[in-house]
Amino acid sequence: MSRMTRTVALLLAAIMMVTFLGACSGKPQQQADTAKVFRTYLTTECPILNGHDSVESSLQVPHDYCSSPLYRVFPDEDGMGFHYIGDLAEGMPVQIDEFNWQIKIRKEAKWHNGEPINADTIIYSWKMLLDPILANQMADFLSTGSITIVNAREYQRQGTENTVAWEDVGIKKIDDHTIQITTAYPNTAEEVCAQFVDRSTFPVYQPYYEEGMNESRTQTTYGTTLDEWMGCGPYFFKTWEYGNMHVYEKNPDHWLADLFHYDRVEVYVVPDMNARVQMWESGKLDYFVPDANTIDRYINDPRMVSYDSLAVDHIDINCKNPTNPISGLIEYRKAIYHAIDRETVARDIYGYMKPSGTYVSGQAGILSPSGLLYRESEPGKAVTEMVNSWGPHGYNPDMARDYMNQAFSKAGLSDNDVITLKWICEGSDVQGKATGEFLMEQFETIFGGKIKLEVISTAGMSATQFKKTGDDKWDLSPNQWTRSLSRKFPYMCFYYYLSTYGTSPNNYYSEEFDAQYAVCDDPALKGDYDKMLEETRKLEEIYLEKVIHVPTVQRVVYEMFSDRVKLPVERYIPGLGWGTIYGDIIK
Secondary structure (H helix, E strand, O other): OOHHHHHHHHHHHHHHHHHHHHHHOOOOHHHHHHOOEEEEEEOOOOOOOOOOOOOOHHHHHHHHHHOOOOEEEEEOOOOOOEEEEEOOEOOOOEEOOOOEEEEEEOOOOEOOOOOEOOHHHHHHHHHHHOOOOOOOOOOHHHHEOOOEEOOHHHHHOOOOOOOOOHHHOOEEEEEOOEEEEEEOOOOOHHHHHHOOOOHHHOOOOHHHHHHOEOOOOOOEOOOOOHHHOOOOOOEEEEEEEOOOEEEEEEOOOOOOHHHOOOOEEEEEEOOOHHHHHHHHHOOOOOEEOOOOOOHHHHOOOOOEEEEEEEEEEEEEEOOOOOOOOOOOOHHHHHHHHHOOOHHHHHHHHHOOOEEOOOOOOOOOOOOOOOOOOHHHOHHHHHHHHHHHHHOHHHOOHHHHHHHHHHHHHHOOOOOOOOEEEEEEEOOOOHHHHHHHHHHHHHHHHHOOOOEEEEEEEOOOOOHHHHHOOOHHHOOEEEEOOOOHHHHOOHHHHHHHHOOOOOOOOOOOOOHHHHHHHHHHOOHHHOOOHHHHHHHHHHHHHHHHHHOOOEEEEEEEEEEEEOOOEEOOOOOOEOOOEOOHHHOEEOO
8 A cells, every 4th residue: 555545544534533423422523613602600509490499599590591481681772771572471561451461472482392381381380489388489579579469479478377369369361371460550561571580480390390399288399400390491401510510502493592692501610719710711711700819810801891780798697696695786786887897898808899888789770760870869878978977888996896895785794705706608708708807807906805706618508508507607697689670679679688588688677677668669659769769768777777787898790701702782781781691602
């Protein structure tokens, strides 16, 4: 065999091997090379896929891709705003009268296994979400929000009383493809749509939901594995390597398939920031959010975008720790509030964030009719001025010391007594851990050795889960809860701290605070934004006076997208974000 013949033979063999490997992979080589893959991440895994009963926001990602809501937010053509489009719904809600709306379910809607989705699907899903025996944690997201459904909250919260029948709830089937919603006060079509975009209101697959139900019907295993969950969205949930990776593959038969351009979405679960940096730097991520320790490296990167977020970080205070003799005293809570050097925390620990002694965020009110932000309104500025009168963003070591001395005196403690507070934070919460370590030194100095701080990792559990293991396990905990509806109704950011919210992060409640929230939530106030701002000011003042918890830092979001991602909007749009799910990959 000549050298040329031997070379040609080897080349043909190599080509055959490549073809064989491509066939074995189940994907033609050309398809693998041309697939549009968007690579992103979660910092925490989804504990379950049942949107009814998990407060973890990570669930929204697989639901948005792999399931379908009634409505989606979609970018305007000019990339400067958004509007609602029907997903499971066939068009916008139809107003019947002042309080009734009908929603048509599109006839082509179906589960990923091909079974139809109709009005019965939605009615069953929402009846289970509101079920008073199941007592799902996310039930309030259906009963009240941008709209309030008649008797939904009353049904949901009745427990075993059976005083409110399902037939009395403002959710009705009109025909096989039509449902009707009855609201407690007049609303717009956009407000109706906004109620049905959260993961909690997405449909559940009845056969699996029922198969997973225990005998007493107090719990279901629905969504604990992919085999116990069913999607109906523009992507199939193909792989769930728990704690490691999600893979979503495009569903070409979805009725909105043309709006989604990625062939595959890879979602990595990466709690560790160093690992995320390495993945970003090596081109394995198309999206990245730097933290305080990495922001300096990227702050001038042309790919960087930023905006004030909906989130104000805070510190939960355990007011029921039986091992802490001052835990239930308001003087103790006020001492903690005034002992936080927020400027140092925001600058040195969070990095390029804003210190905040107030809680209503910089986005609250941005979607109101006038677009006037609460923090920039006269009522909002009045609260800020009050806080700054105590010291920069509320920080005042002398006031902190005085309040702590009062707490010790009330509890019958002497100046020689020492209390050790347990600061708990999740292992992946680098900023929370660093804040705790900073406050260890701060408290030692401010309180003259009376207060010591011990930083404790929750050992793989979320802080919410850890707190359920016992009131004696913790005293202070960094946290962050957001309420998207506060973009339109600023007072709604306080929703989670009411005594009526079953899984609230705090365990101190105030009747005065609850009552003022009810004033703000009065349907009559929905059309008077100026009055709402003034009542929100009163609510925030009560929050600060009672120290429901301790605000610390207004988050500023810094995000980066790889050059290969084409976004559908020109700027960050509250309520839509960057519209990443509708993006495209530039080849």
